[in-house]
Amino acid sequence: MDEIKTDASPRAMLECMMLIRAFEENNKALNAAGNFPGTCTCIGQEASAVGVVRALAKNDLILTNHRSAGHLIARGADPARILAEIMGRSTGYCKGKSGTLHVSAKELGVILTSTIVGGELSLATGVALSQSMLKRQGIVACFFGDGAACEGIFHESLNLAALWNLPILYVCENNQWQAYVRRDETMLTDHISKRASAYGIEGITVDGNDVEAVCAAARDASAKIRNTKKPILLETYTYRLSGHFEPDDMAYVNPEELAEWKSKDPISRLKAKMLESKALTSNDAAQMEQRILRAVSDAVLFAKASPFPELSELTTDVYA
Amino acid sequence: MSEMIVNQAIGEALAEEMRRDPTVIMFGEGVATKRKDLVAEFGSQRVRNTPLAEGIIAGTAAGAAATGLRPIVDLLFAPFLCLAMEEIINSAGKLRYISGGQFSFPLVAIAMTGGGWTVGAQHNHNNESWFVHSPGLKVVMPSNAADFKGLLKSAIRDDNPVIFFIDMPLMYQAGEVPAGEHIVPLGRAATLREGKDVTIISYAKMVHTCMQAANTLAQIGVSAEVIDLRSLKPLDEKAFIDSARKTGRVLIVHEASRMCGVGAEVAAIVAEQAFDTLKAPVLRLTGPDAPAPSSYVLEQAFMPQPDGVVAAVKKLMG
Numbered sequence: 107m108d109e110i111k112t113d114a115s116p117r118a119m120l121e122c123m124m125l126i127r128a129f130e131e132n133n134k135a136l137n138a139a140g141n142f143p144g145t146c147t148c149i150g151q152e153a154s155a156v157g158v159v160r161a162l163a164k165n166d167l168i169l170t171n172h173r174s175a176g177h178l179i180a181r182g183a184d185p186a187r188i189l190a191e192i193m194g195r196s197t198g199y200c201k202g203k204s205g206t207l208h209v210s211a212k213e214l215g216v217i218l219t220s221t222i223v224g225g226e227l228s229l230a231t232g233v234a235l236s237q238s239m240l241k242r243q244g245i246v247a248c249f250f251g252d253g254a255a256c257e258g259i260f261h262e263s264l265n266l267a268a269l270w271n272l273p274i275l276y277v278c279e280n281n282q283w284q285a286y287v288r289r290d291e292t293m294l295t296d297h298i299s300k301r302a303s304a305y306g307i308e309g310i311t312v313d314g315n316d317v318e319a320v321c322a323a324a325r326d327a328s329a330k331i332r333n334t335k336k337p338i339l340l341e342t343y344t345y346r347l348s349g350h351f352e353p354d355d356m357a358y359v360n361p362e363e364l365a366e367w368k369s370k371d372p373i374s375r376l377k378a379k380m381l382e383s384k385a386l387t388s389n390d391a392a393q394m395e396q397r398i399l400r401a402v403s404d405a406v407l408f409a410k411a412s413p414f415p416e417l418s419e420l421t422t423d424v425y426a
Numbered sequence: 427m428s429e430m431i432v433n434q435a436i437g438e439a440l441a442e443e444m445r446r447d448p449t450v451i452m453f454g455e456g457v458a459t460k461r462k463d464l465v466a467e468f469g470s471q472r473v474r475n476t477p478l479a480e481g482i483i484a485g486t487a488a489g490a491a492a493t494g495l496r497p498i499v500d501l502l503f504a505p506f507l508c509l510a511m512e513e514i515i516n517s518a519g520k521l522r523y524i525s526g527g528q529f530s531f532p533l534v535a536i537a538m539t540g541g542g543w544t545v546g547a548q549h550n551h552n553n554e555s556w557f558v559h560s561p562g563l564k565v566v567m568p569s570n571a572a573d574f575k576g577l578l579k580s581a582i583r584d585d586n587p588v589i590f591f592i593d594m595p596l597m598y599q600a601g602e603v604p605a606g607e608h609i610v611p612l613g614r615a616a617t618l619r620e621g622k623d624v625t626i627i628s629y630a631k632m633v634h635t636c637m638q639a640a641n642t643l644a645q646i647g648v649s650a651e652v653i654d655l656r657s658l659k660p661l662d663e664k665a666f667i668d669s670a671r672k673t674g675r676v677l678i679v680h681e682a683s684r685m686c687g688v689g690a691e692v693a694a695i696v697a698e699q700a701f702d703t704l705k706a707p708v709l710r711l712t713g714p715d716a717p718a719p720s721s722y723v724l725e726q727a728f729m730p731q732p733d734g735v736v737a738a739v740k741k742l743m744g
Contacts, residue, residue, distance in 0.1 A: 167493075201526030208521075212528040218492055219525075222516050228482055229517055232489020232497070239451065239471060240494050259512075262482035269477070423527035424561055426585035 110214055111182035114160040114325075116380055119317050121394045122160070123152035123373050126176045128398045129185050130348070132406070133175075133192065137352045143192060145206040148176040150315075150347030153372035154279045156180045157320025158247060158342070161328060165215070165244035167237070169230050172207045172221040173279075177249055181214045185401055186408035195412035202415045203423065215244070224257035226250055227276075231263055234272035238335065245273040245331050247324075253284030255298045267337040268305040274337040275328055279314065281346040286358060299341040307337050314344030315372040347371070427602045432592070435571040435603050437461065439578035440498065442607075444468050447496060450582060454483055454500030454536075484510035484535060488518040488587070491533040496582060503549040504539035504591065518587040519562035531562075532585045534578070540631055540681060541725045542595030547717030550594070552682035557589045558659045558691070564612055565658040567591040569633035571601030573656055576610030584612060593630035593681075613660035617669070621651035624675040624739050627666050627692055629655040632679050632730060639735035648743060658688050663695055670696045674705035675742045679730050684712040706742045711735060 111122075130147040137144060148155060155176030159168065170177040178188055183199070191198025192206040199211045207221040218229045230248035237244055254260060255278055267274050278298045282289045290296075302309025308330070312323040320342055327338040345367035349356050356364070380386035430438070441464060444450045453474040458465050464473045476483050480501050487497040501507055507514065518531045539552050557565045564586050568574045574592075581588035618633065619640050626636045633654045640650040651669050655662065670676045676696050678689035689710040696708050711730045719725050 199526070200524060200528065203526045204524050208524050210521075210525045210528055212525070218489060218517070218521055218529065220517060220521070222512055225485075225512065225517060228485025228513050229489035229492070231482060232486040232491070232495075233493050235486060235490045236493035236495050239490075240449075259481050259485065262477070262479040263485070265477060266479070266482050266486065270474075423523045423525075425564075426522065426530035426532070 108182050108184050108211070108214055110164045111180070112160060112162070112164060114321050116318060116376065116385060119156045119160055119321065120373070120376050120380065120386070121398070122156045122180055123317060123376070124394060125185065125398045125401060126152045126155065126179050127373055128402050129179060129188070129405070130175060132402050134348065134352050143206055145192060145352050146172045146350065147348045147352060148173040150367065150371070151279055151281055151344050152176050153317035153320055154277070154314040154342035154344050157317040158249070158277050158324040158340070161321045161324035162247055163244060165242070166247060166328070167233055167244055168216045168247045168249070169226040169233065170216060170219050170249045171223070171226055171251065171254070173251070174209055174219055178209060178211060178214070178216055181216055183211050183214055183216070186405035189405045189409040190412045193409045194414060195409055196415040197408070197412040201419065203419070224250065224254040224259040227254060227257070227263040228259045230274050231266050231272055234267065234274045235270065237273060238271070245275060245328055247275045247277055249277045249279060251284065252278060252280040252282070252289045252298060256284065256292050264302070264305045264307070264337065264339065268307045271335045272337055273331050273335050275324065275331055276337060276339045277324070278339065278341045280341050280343050283346045283350065285350045297341060297343070299339055302339040307339060309339040309341070311341040311343055314342030315370045315375060317372055317376055345370070427604055429600050430571055430603055431598050431600045432571045432574045433597050435575040436578060437463065438603070439575045439582070440464060441467065443579055443582040444472065449494060450496045450498065451490070452498040452500070453486070455502055457500050480506050480509035481513055484513035485517060487533045487535065488513055488531055491518070491531040491587070492521070492529040496532045498534045498536065498582060501535055501537045504537040504553050505548050505551045507537055507553065510535070514557070514563070514587065514589070515560050519560050522562060530585045531587045534581045534588045534590050536590045536592065538592045538594045538597070540593035540595065541718060541729045542631070544720050544722055544725055546720035550718040552680070552713065554589070554591055554658055555682060555687050558688060562587065564588045564660065565591070566612060566656065567593065567630045567658055568656055569593070569596070569630050569654050571599070572603045572608065573610050573616070575603055576608045577612065577656060579609050580612050588612070591630065596631055610656065613657045613662055615656055615662035615665035616654045617651060617665065618654050619650065619652040621649035621673065623649045623673055624677060624742055625651045625653060625666065625669040625673045626677045626679060626735065626739070627653045627655065628679040629658065629688070630681070632681055635730055635732050636679050636735055638732040639739070642732060642736050643739055648739060650739060655688070661691070666692060667696065667699050670700040671703045674703050676704070676708045677711060677735070677738050677742060678708070679711045679735055681713045681729050683715045684710055685715060687712055706744060709738050709742055711738045
């Protein structure tokens with residue numbers, strides 16, 4: 107049984123971001139080597155995932171999307187079982203029936219992952235309604251992208267959540283890309299958070315590449331949600347440093363823009379800051395890297411050694 | 427037994443199930459406005475109006491169902507289901523499987539359809555086969571007050587998403603409903619009339635058309651068996667295969683258009699499993715491949731009528 111992680115110390119968040127990056131880079135490498143499924147990575151967005159997830163309480167629930175590895179790992183998911191799921195093995199979180207795109211881990215409160223863009227927005231209101239009507243304490247964090255914010259369901263979801271006082275932390279990871287389309291080709295304004303006022307709720311934008319700022323904003327917002335039961339829209343302004351779906355040569359990305367965002371890489375940023383303030387030594391960092399390398403190679407060994415589902419699983423879990 | 431209209435039978439089923447299980451809730455467009463008795467008894471938290479936004483109504487139902495509630499949502503008219511397809515098909519229907527069985531979706535989505543009120547094609551579209559064709563869902567389409575009550579109660583208790591279609595003109599049709607707890611299991615057809623010469627298989631309002639035709643046929647010496655499918659998924663294959671084997675002649679009648687309709691599936695099952703006993707090809711009598719018209723005369727022409735059923739049976743009898 108995995109344990110839900112809530113450690114939001116800079117050191118823990120740095121190591122978690124590094125693990126996510128290494129996990130995703132390894133998936134890209136496995137894909138490039140062949141015989142491995144295509145995958146949507148969250149490279150570049152680690153601070154958004156870790157900062158928000160580590161601000162949550164154990165009884166909170168998370169809904170995520172196709173770029174979910176960061177949210178899962180930040181919550182405490184075992185990279186080995188995520189990898190097994192991606193590789194269609196029966197030891198994965200969904201018994202190999204999800205694959206890379208919609209991994210849910212109910213035991214960790216990461217539920218109802220949808221890869222239909224905006225699907226998570228339509229489900230979050232129902233989850234929050236259960237929390238509210240069944241008098242549960244936990245709030246609901248719903249991750250989606252700027253692409254989902256262009257779907258009609260974004261409006262329907264925020265309007266209903268505001269109307270019914272549903273405890274939802276809407277987290278828009280504005281990564282500037284909607285599959286292969288630049289965000290500025292699809293909307294005239296830069297920020298999604300401004301839309302919150304139209305629903306009578308609070309909207310906040312935070313630097314999505316600053317994990318400490320993200321965590322502080324998410325902690326503040328979730329405290330307010332717990333008190334007021336009103337939803338809040340938190341926008342983490344960030345950048346997708348890798349392709350939409352691997353393999354992806356990113357030939358469509360402006361190299362100068364990419365270089366500029368790489369210079370704001372959330373991991374290097376925090377690491378440099380901690381080294382400078384002596385909160386971290388280079389020896390500490392090297393040890394972290396060693397642990398992460400081991401975790402990723404253990405994950406590969408576990409996933410590769412895991413069996414595929416029995417063929418009888420083809421038609422199980424269709425009906426309750 | 428007591429006589430009541432279908433709308434009352436539905437109201438009884440809702441009230442009884444909400445009384446029985448505190449996790450049963452209901453919301454939708456005008457639900458709290460139309461069902462004041464439910465609001466009075468169960469409060470405005472459990473019976474809610476919503477914005478006119480079918481996607482979020484269905485999505486909220488799916489999310490709530492997966493996390494401990496048993497929602498019933500009223501999506502009004504079947505063509506509006508198009509605005510909730512993502513949530514019904516991709517979420518409620520698939521996320522159990524995708525998640526490896528981590529979640530279940532005990533919800534009921536109610537929608538009205540069917541000719542009779544001349545509302546035209548954007549309020550009347552017998553699209554039930556779309557849902558039959560989608561994994562993870564169950565589909566119910568009753569024909570009489572007792573079944574409306576009994577099937578709705580079963581649908582609410584079922585741990586899967588159930589699409590519950592109401593054939594519009596039946597809403598105010600009266601019928602006998604057994605007193606006390608009345609449950610009709612999903613997936614069980616009803617033989618409404620026994621016969622030996624021909625099997626007529628139908629559902630919803632068309633069942634009454636077929637019963638009228640069967641009376642006419644009896645007067646000319648043809649003994650028709652009439653089967654009401656009641657549930658379209660799961661489909662009670664045994665009920666109609668047994669009957670087809672007995673009579674050797676099968677006519678399927680529904681208002682939905684013919685191609686890939688429920689009748690196509692029933693005909694294929696009969697052909698696969700009772701071919702050796704058939705005395706004539708299986709026939710279908712259905713609505714045309716056209717949007718439902720509004721003009722009364724066209725709407726009546728759209729729907730199979732008793733005369734048409736009689737003519738089709740005569741053709742089967744040779």
